[in-house]
Amino acid sequence: NAGVMQNPRHxxxxxxxxxxxxxxxxxxxxxxxxxxxxxEEGLKFMVYLQKxxxxxxxxxxxxxxxxxxxxxxxxxxxxxxxxxxxxAAYFCASSPVQVLNEKLFFGSGTQLSVL
Amino acid sequence: GQQLNQSPQSxxxxxxxxxxxxxxxxSIFNTWLWYKQDPGEGPVLLIALYKAGELTSNGRLxxxxxxxxxxxxxxxxxxxxxxxxxxxxxxxxxxxGAQKLVFGQGTRLTINP
Numbered sequence: 111n112a113g114v115m116q117n118p119r120h121x122x123x124x125x126x127x128x129x130x131x132x133x134x135x136x137x138x139x140x141x142x143x144x145x146x147x148x149x150e151e152g153l154k155f156m157v158y159l160q161k162x163x164x165x166x167x168x169x170x171x172x173x174x175x176x177x178x179x180x181x182x183x184x185x186x187x188x189x190x191x192x193x194x195x196x197x198a199a200y201f202c203a204s205s206p207v208q209v210l211n212e213k214l215f216f217g218s219g220t221q222l223s224v225l
Numbered sequence: 226g227q228q229l230n231q232s233p234q235s236x237x238x239x240x241x242x243x244x245x246x247x248x249x250x251x252s253i254f255n256t257w258l259w260y261k262q263d264p265g266e267g268p269v270l271l272i273a274l275y276k277a278g279e280l281t282s283n284g285r286l287x288x289x290x291x292x293x294x295x296x297x298x299x300x301x302x303x304x305x306x307x308x309x310x311x312x313x314x315x316x317x318x319x320x321x322g323a324q325k326l327v328f329g330q331g332t333r334l335t336i337n338p
Contacts, residue, residue, distance in 0.1 A: 114267075152231075152313055152328035153268070166323045198305040201267050208325040210245075211256050211275075216267030 112137065114204050115184075122223045123192045131187040131220045135155035135204030142185045143214070144170075144177060146200040156200075159185060160208075192224045228277050232282075232312050238304060244333040246312060247298040254316030257297040262331070264312045271312075273312070287307050294333030301334075309336050 115134040123129050135142050140161050145153040155169040158180035170177065174192075179185040189196055203216045231248045238244060239261055248257070260268035272283050274297060281288055287300045297316075301308055314329040315332035 147329075150331075151231075152330045154328070155325055158272065158323075164323075168321070169321065203267075210324055211258065212270055212273040214270075214326070216269070218265070218267050221265075 111177075113140075114202055114215050116200075116202050116217035116220050120221045120223070121217065122225065124225050125193055129189040129196070130199050130220055131189075131194050131202075131222070132184040133187070133202030133204075133217060134184040135172075135202075136206075136215055137206035139206050139215075141205045141208055142179050143203045143205075144185075144187050144209075145201045146179065146193050147201060147219075153201060156187075166207075181199060189222075192222075194224050195222045197222055228330040229316055229327055231332055233332060234330065234337070235333040237337065239333045240304060240306060242304055244301040244304055244308070245298060246314075247296060248314035248316070248329045249296040250316055250327075251295070251303040252316075252318065254322070255294070256317035256320040257288070258315040258317065258326070259286075259288050259297070259299045259317060260313045262313060264310075268313055282301055292309060304334075304336055304338060306336055309334055 128137045142159045157170045157177045174190045178190045192219040195217040199219045201219045203214050205214045227249050259271045262268045272288040277294050279290040285302045311331045311333050313331050317326045
């Protein structure tokens, strides 16, 4: 049973470029959550998606950030025109149901570095 | 935004010592979770707590869900080198009309052999 797969593990972008982070949930999981972690801090909620639907994007910056979870394929977190402050670890988590408990599994994250 | 206060921020202990860390919140949660994060990896769940007053063990780890539902602690007994890492508490509950998971700032555990 493959776990939550995120790629790439490391992504380097120059200021102004676009960053695309991918997350394939565990098999059978239709709920995906994205979190951001700054150095020395905990994880901060960004967005919660189900297949083809954004359920809660209250933690996502209004500009430059978008997320999708299409019917087929991985969930994508997209950051346009990246700035240095976007440098962080981005974690995806998936669950089979709409609850946040022991059924939530995290991927290994994508470390985004903006030069 | 919603915050959990986790303490201590860091701990430096000798191998074999017991460890205790806790989390407090101004809000009520219906689930408390404790995670461990190794460098370059995502958080891995250690213990989940669902009822006020619940005391749960997982090997050398013991965690409790506070009676007020606003706090939780995690104890590690007889620490070993592989316990090194960052431990996060997380509270799950209804926040502003939506089910959310809120994380503490983490406790970084360092063990001297």
